Amino acid sequence: MEDITGILSYEASSRQAMIACLTDGNSETFWETGEEDKNRPRYVTIHCDIRSYKATLLTVYVDNIRDEGYRTCSVTVITAESDGRRRKIHSECLDHQFIGWIKCCILGLNSVQVIFRGNDPSLRIRQLRVFGTSTALDVLSTQCFTNRSFLKPSPSHQLLFNANQDDAFAVFQAIAAQAFSDEFSQEENGTLRQQVLDLLFSRIQLQPLQTFVCSHMISALEREVSSLREKAKRNYSYVCGLMEMLLKICGSRQGLEVVQCQVLETIECLSKLFTPSAVDCVNFTRNLLILITKVITLQIRDKMTRSLTSACLATHMTSVPTYWRIDRAVSTDIAYLAKQLLKNLSEGLLNEYWTIPVRTEIANEIMNLTSLNITHSYDGDNSGRIATDATDESASDEPNSSDFSEFINTSDSRSRMLKMENFGLP
Structure with missing residues (x-):
């Protein structure tokens, strides 16, 4: 359909000169009814009898919030039959806070009248647009349209x-x-x-x-x-x-x-649409875990000086892969969404095919963590020890240290972790 508003003729119940503001394509302008319309219907008649186009759709834009004191309560579209009778095509009641377009099909009609009613002395209509289809498409334009x-x-x-x-x-x-x-x-x-x-x-x-x-x-x-x-x-x-x-x-x-x-x-x-075989599940799971890792803060305790310092991924990691994007901050809300996504995938809530692969990768990452030395001993020049205590405020359901020891000391630790309902993702 094409916009044929500019090639049609219009007749208003009052202030005919303001019709141009109704069809100029600018919602900042409007048609406002005059004093002579106080005790009679307020309407705009649209004549659609043109040869080159067939009018199809009529739209009217009303903004009752901006036009306080000039509100429109209802819009009715009627047409005249060949025997002189008037037939209602569309009628719609509007809320006092209505903003938007009222649409009506006018296919096959040569003339329609849009009647507006309101409780205020005057009312305003912001825009009126008419769309239609061409009745004289030549062979060349048809071919171009088809090709495009x-x-x-x-x-x-x-x-x-x-x-x-x-x-x-x-x-x-x-x-x-x-x-x-x-x-x-x-x-x-x-x-x-x-x-x-x-x-x-x-x-x-x-x-x-x-x-x-x-x-x-x-x-x-x-x-x-x-x-x-x-x-x-x-x-x-x-x-x-x-x-x-x-x-x-x-x-x-x-x-x-x-x-x-x-x-x-x-x-x-x-x-929900794809299976794990379509992606690299290892990198997929690891990238989501990186989001969670970025918001975790570790408390490092020096046993010699009895001091505590905070450490996070951005300040204490070196030679990290570029795709980790350490320079990009992650909020706790985003980390929570990533954690919730991993949880839903591991529980099969989105797609049951993801359950085992995601659980396997999370179990592998947890096993990698348990293989780290919690306490590092230094040589004679650096006597003393530094212990790291990492806690996550929200990880109340994580497996404790005894669980980790059990996993390490048993040969089927990975398979047992896969059977668990939680992987530190509460």
């Missing part, structure tokens, strides 16, 4: 979009540029970026905007992955474009916690 809408299967590295995907991707890109960083911006989308910037007005509520952008991108990604798994579609371009943007967002330092939360939620959703 139906794409052949493409390699995943080629980003070839159809018409709808191209528009949606451009909007995602423009909003992401304002919410995260300018590295998403492109010159050809300059006009769209400016329109998005005008709509945002300010960046005061940036974190809710980042959450909104991420959640919609994740929803789009989940739908694409599901369609590809079910072989409902064969083109990978759109999902690869979304992943490329998500990677850029993850590389941005703005809204880091929002991104981390969305990534964990995505992993949780995707783990």
Whole structure:
């Protein structure tokens, strides 16, 4: 459908000169009823009898919060039959805090009248839009539309979009540029970026905007992955474009916690669809454990000086792998989400195929911890001992030291750990 608002004719019950403010595409302007409409219906008549287009959808935008004192209580759409009778097409009552679009199908109608009712002396309508389909598509334009809408299967590295995907991707890109960083911006989308910037007005509520952008991108990604798994579609371009943007967002330092939360939620959703054989379960589990490790603080006690010092992964680890991203901080909330994800996977709550592989890897990591020497002895030049006492405030259900000793001293320690319900993940 195309926007045909500008090529139709309109007739208002009052203040005909303000109709242009109703169809200019700007929600900051409005049509306001006049004094002469106090004791009679307030309406706008739309004449859709044009040859080149067929009107299909009518939309009306009302903002009762902004227009306090000019509120609209109901919107009714009627049309005139050939015998002169009036037929109601759509009627909707509006709340005093209603904000949004009222939509009505007007397919096959040459003229419709939108009647507005309210309890205030005057009322305001912010926007009116009409959409329709062309009745005079020539062979060339039809061929172009066909070529653009139906794409052949493409390699995943080629980003070839159809018409709808191209528009949606451009909007995602423009909003992401304002919410995260300018590295998403492109010159050809300059006009769209400016329109998005005008709509945002300010960046005061940036974190809710980042959450909104991420959640919609994740929803789009989940739908694409599901369609590809079910072989409902064969083109990978759109999902690869979304992943490329998500990677850029993850590389941005703005809204880091929002991104981390969305990534964990995505992993949780995707783990329901895929089995462990599709990923490297060792690195997968280890990366989630790294998130938890980043928020753990150890208390180091020097028995000679009887002093305590705090140590964490970022301050006392050297030569760590780059993918650990020690420079990226992790909040306790994110660590809790990672812990909860591991717990759900190990208990088979998301996908039963993950239970044994995840439990095995967690058991292996715990066994690696038990192989460390808790107390280190020094040579003659450095007489004395340093003992480390590590405690996690929330790990009340972790296996105690006697459990660890039992695991070490038995040959089937790993198999016994797999049968346990908890792996230090309360």
